[in-house]
Structure formats: C-alpha cells, structure tokens
Amino acid sequence: MADKVQFDLVSPERRVASVEADAILIPGAEGDMTAMAEHAPTITTLRPGILKVTGGGEGDEEYIVTGGFAEINGSAITVLAERAMPRGDMTREHFQQMVKEAEDVLAKAKETHVNEPGPVDDAAKLLSDMVAMGDEIGLSAY
Incomplete structure (x- = not known):
C-alpha cells in the first residue's frame, strides 16, 4: 500500500477538509502539480481552480479554490485558500x-x-x- 499524506484545506471561515490521502492535485499559479507522500518541501501560490484529493477517506474528492498558498512538507500538505468549498456545494x-x-x-x-x-x-x-x-x-x- 502506498504511503498516505495528511491533507488539510483551510479557508478564512473554516477547515474545509482534513483527510489522509494518496495524492493531491493542486492548481498552482505556475501550473498544476501533484503532491504525494515524501514530496520535496515546497510552497506555491494557487490560482482559481479545482483541487483534487485522491484516496481520501470517502474516495476521491474535489474542492473549488480561488487563490492562496499550498505548503507541501513530506508527510503533510496544507492548503490555505482565499476561498474554498467542496465542488458539490x-x-x-x-x-x-x-x-x-x-x-x-x-x-x-x-x-x-x-x-x-x-x-x-x-x-x-x-x-x-x-x-x-x-x-x-x-x-x-x-
């Protein structure tokens, strides 16, 4: 089984998601990127787009984000979004x-x-x- 990474998505209003996942597709300002366990430490800005979480607790999930930052640190990925919500909302x-x-x-x-x-x-x-x-x-x- 592949290693999991702790993923947290936070907006100014609330914590939108906190799950263990296999991979996170991040809409970076310089281009999309996929982060997984043991990814090199990185900080990137976000552009408006769809953030995709693969292998989370409930299966694959998608979130709308409109900017902010993503911090990737080996076993944890934290996204601080200007605005974030589940795609279904x-x-x-x-x-x-x-x-x-x-x-x-x-x-x-x-x-x-x-x-x-x-x-x-x-x-x-x-x-x-x-x-x-x-x-x-x-x-x-x-």
Whole structure:
C-alpha cells in the first residue's frame, strides 16, 4: 500500500477538509502539480481552480479554490485558500458572484494602473482562470 499524506484545506471561515490521502492535485499559479507522500518541501501560490484529493477517506474528492498558498512538507500538505468549498456545494449563484468579483478587480486595475501592464495582466489572468474553472465544472460564465 502506498504511503498516505495528511491533507488539510483551510479557508478564512473554516477547515474545509482534513483527510489522509494518496495524492493531491493542486492548481498552482505556475501550473498544476501533484503532491504525494515524501514530496520535496515546497510552497506555491494557487490560482482559481479545482483541487483534487485522491484516496481520501470517502474516495476521491474535489474542492473549488480561488487563490492562496499550498505548503507541501513530506508527510503533510496544507492548503490555505482565499476561498474554498467542496465542488458539490458550488452553485451557479456562487460562481457568478466570484466572476463578478474578478471582473470588478480587472476594471479597477485598468482604471488605477493606466499604462502599467503588470497589475492589469494579473487581474485579467484571475478572470481568465475563473472562467476556465467554470467551464470545467459546467458553470460557464459566458
């Protein structure tokens, strides 16, 4: 039997998940990554996406995350998410609110950072990632 890793997913409101798992697929800002037991110590930022837990107590589970950090440390993986919820709890209303917030961030960045592409590009990427996540879960915003 493969080694398990302790996985904890925490949002500002609550602990969303705490299970022993075989692998965690993390939507990293620099690309998706899979972390398993004995993974090299790593800290990465998250992009909006679906975090997948394989081999947890109830089988495979998926969670919606919208940013934050993941800390991988051999036998433990902790994700501190800006927002996190089980995929099954995501409603069209939740998703539309998240997209609206991302659109507002982009509009404010365009207004505040005229001729400064960095912050505007970051805000556009946030919106793009949010829309892509919606497409993947069947709640497309457009």
